[in-house]
């Protein structure tokens with residue numbers, strides 16, 4: 001049975017503001033699927049997204065480093081030209097995943113502190129690459145499609161993860177990142193890809209971790225893994 | 240034509256040029272929106288360096304795939320700020336899954352903000368947008384405005400708001416809907 005548009009509107013209002021709880025999200029997703037290409041739903045959603053997006057302009061702008069734009073341009077592959085305008089989105093995603101090296105360049109700019117040398121990250125091979133003398137970038141391998149890489153400085157707190165072309169976890173699930181040492185797993189947090197892309201900072205000390213792993217888990221982000229790893233990265237080979 | 244339509248036409252022109260790989264168009268978008276985007280991200284994640292990372296990621300996404308913007312679905316500025324907001328809230332939620340962030344950092348209320356960056360704002364041509372949005376927010380009943388701000392600027396979910404304020408969840412939901420409806424029509428009215 002599907003809901004009337006009042007309830008859907010109520011759920012979409014919260015979704016646009018980023019305040020929808022997980023249970024309600026699953027509910028809305030089901031209703032959305034049931035309504036299909038409903039123009040009323042589409043109009044409600046677009047109207048609230050527009051409204052929410054503009055709320056951000058209520059804040060007083062913050063000065064920002066002007067060099068950032070140059071770093072992005074320098075580090076990132078040029079966008080598609082006009083001929084790509086009609087390209088279906090899934091084909092664009094496929095093309096992105098065929099040139100995963102671009103994500104290493106993304107890492108270089110996003111971390112701002114990293115100066116990456118030649119980096120090649122492919123879905124099925126691990127290559128550890130020198131960043132600066134102290135920073136490291138490592139690629140995950142495994143059964144999942146797409147690419148995932150992690151950048152960190154040994155001995156310092158914090159790691160940055162980038163992924164692209166990653167499939168959505170099952171409905172109601174998230175990806176959970178694990179730091180494994182001597183077989184014991186500590187959660188590094190949970191994440192859901194947006195359009196197949198993951199970009200996150202984990203405030204954890206990789207320290208003596210020997211393996212990083214990614215599993216699909218329930219949205220409550222359990223404290224111990226309940227599923228087999230989809231992606232793994234071996235840190236023991238890092239000098 | 241509403242007052243906000245002209246900048247939107249300019250933005251759409253920038254996006255069209257960006258699809259051709261025009262670096263100047265990208266710089267144009269960056270200078271127009273990066274300061275507002277940083278303010279939004281910082282308000283949510285409360286740390287300047289994380290806010291800058293979020294802004295950078297969002298602009299990278301635009302630069303790499305400008306075709307992701309669908310002109311049928313809304314304005315460039317809302318689309319872009321939506322991306323920034325989504326990333327910032329996502330980051331906050333992930334941290335919450337780990338450890339509840341310090342309650343000590345009380346975010347400043349919108350009305351308490353000083354306008355020290357007015358010169359920056361003037362340069363970017365956004366004060367009109369800010370005036371419009373603030374005017375629409377001011378028109379909301381306080382209880383609706385509070386729920387919208389806690390959700391959008393503090394990254395709280397509806398159940399978290401209910402828990403913190405003691406307001407029944409059903410009331411939080413109805414205030415959200417009423418506030419968003421009023422905000423939507425308020426923005427349209429203020430622009431006329």
Ligand SMILES: [Zn+2]
Pocket residue numbers: 005035038039040041042
């Ligand atoms: Zn519908």
